[in-house]
Amino acid sequence: MIRRTIHSFAQNDYSRLVDLMNDSTRRSLSRYSRDEAGRVLWHIALSQPRLLLLALRGLISGGSSAHRSAPHS
DSSP states (O other): OHHHHHHTOOHHHHHHHHHHOOHHHHHHHHHSOGGGHHHHHHHHHHHOHHHHHHHHHHHHHTSOHHHHHSOOO
């Protein structure tokens, strides 16, 4: 689910995500591989719980802010 959500990110979504990360979160991302997603998520949850809420919002809305602003047909 995470990979699918991030795949739908627009450039401004990536930029916003990186801007929201504190140093501890960035270190967690560089310390663990994507094969250790559970560990990464655990460290992010401990260091920046608000990012989990952002992720949940992204999953619900389809991942990208571009999806939210697009007109519905």
